[in-house]
Amino acid sequence: MQKLRLRYAKRGRLRFTSHRDVARTFERALRRAGVPMAYSQGFSPRPKVSWTGAVPTGVASVAEYVELQLARRVDPAVLRAELDAALPDGIDVLDAVPAAPGALADELRVSKWRIDLPGTDVAELRQAVAALMAAESVEVEKMTKDGRRTIDARAALVDAEVLDGRESVAQRDGSPSGTARVDDWPEATGPYGILVTVVRQTTPVVRPDDVLSALRVVAGLAPSAAASATRLEQGRLDDGGGIADPLAQDSGGDRSPAGEPG
Numbered sequence: 001m002q003k004l005r006l007r008y009a010k011r012g013r014l015r016f017t018s019h020r021d022v023a024r025t026f027e028r029a030l031r032r033a034g035v036p037m038a039y040s041q042g043f044s045p046r047p048k049v050s051w052t053g054a055v056p057t058g059v060a061s062v063a064e065y066v067e068l069q070l071a072r073r074v075d076p077a078v079l080r081a082e083l084d085a086a087l088p089d090g091i092d093v094l095d096a097v098p099a100a101p102g103a104l105a106d107e108l109r110v111s112k113w114r115i116d117l118p119g120t121d122v123a124e125l126r127q128a129v130a131a132l133m134a135a136e137s138v139e140v141e142k143m144t145k146d147g148r149r150t151i152d153a154r155a156a157l158v159d160a161e162v163l164d165g166r167e168s169v170a171q172r173d174g175s176p177s178g179t180a181r182v183d184d185w186p187e188a189t190g191p192y193g194i195l196v197t198v199v200r201q202t203t204p205v206v207r208p209d210d211v212l213s214a215l216r217v218v219a220g221l222a223p224s225a226a227a228s229a230t231r232l233e234q235g236r237l238d239d240g241g242g243i244a245d246p247l248a249q250d251s252g253g254d255r256s257p258a259g260e261p262g
Contacts, residue, residue: 001038002070003099004079005247011060011230014090019054022091026066029086035079038069052105053234056207061231062094063111065246067104097247107246108201110158112233115195115208116165119224125193126162128219132211133160140213144204153214156206158198158237165192196232198243 010022017025027047030037039045048069055061080096087093100107117125132138138154199206208229215221235243 002073004068004070004076004096005099005104006066006068006080006093007095007247008064008066009062009092009094010055010064010090011062012090014088015060016058018057023051025087025091029083032086033082035068035083036071036074038071050104053108053201055231059208059229059231063231063234065104065108065234067099095247104246107236108234109236110198110200110234110243111231112196112198112243113208114230114232115197115211116228117193117195117223118165119191120193121191122162122164122193124221125195128215128221129160129162129195131218132214133157135218138214138217140210140217142204142210149204151204151206151210153206153210156200156202157211158200160195160197163194163196165194
């Protein structure tokens with residue numbers, strides 16, 4: 001058997017697809033592409049596909065991960081191309097490599113997000129972010145599967161940077177090379193703030209809307225237009241404060257249980 005680790009994107013109109021629908025779409029694409037999947041035992045065998053940390057419905061990502069267990073060895077590059085061709089536009093397989101030892105979930109300790117805030121003044125956004133990062137704790141309410149809970153959004157924040165959406169595309173594109181399409185984000189025609197933030201994947205998870213709630217709590221920031229979010233990276237914090245690639249055989253990232261510096 002062979003286990004492969006894939007990175008894929010969910011963007012465009014497909015960002016409104018639920019994770020359950022994405023999983024079903026992947027299973028159909030695996031059959032169309034003729035991928036020799038390994039199957040579970042029992043009355044209703046299922047292909048051995050392992051998912052972790054899916055983005056919420058309505059949120060785009062160029063850094064989603066899934067593991068496939070195959071019944072025989074294949075060329076990862078060939079599988080990537082054939083599976084990508086079998087998937088609808090907007091769900092795109094970006095990389096495929098042999099899985100390193102250990103659980104994929106253990107490699108996904110932090111997320112880097114880009115939050116677009118059209119109509120938000122950049123200076124106002126910078127002041128609000130400065131207030132958030134200076135705070136020791138910022139409690140916000142969020143709905144979880146166990147009901148409404150109060151969480152400390154500030155505790156999960158590792159870093160935050162504000163960009164001006166009116167600047168050049170090269171300056172606005174904060175995604176890893178080759179993973180993002182410029183047309184995923186609208187051109188700025190007025191005030192346009194962009195928040196790029198690194199967040200620990202705690203339990204419950206602090207998501208972009210929780211960060212915006214925290215900005216409203218500490219600075220009264222209320223965007224005049226709907227925000228949009230894109231996950232740019234996932235992984236572990238490396239020794240230089242960056243995010244280690246979970247597809248690398250040895251990510252070299254921090255190995256402490258909560259993603260804290262070791």
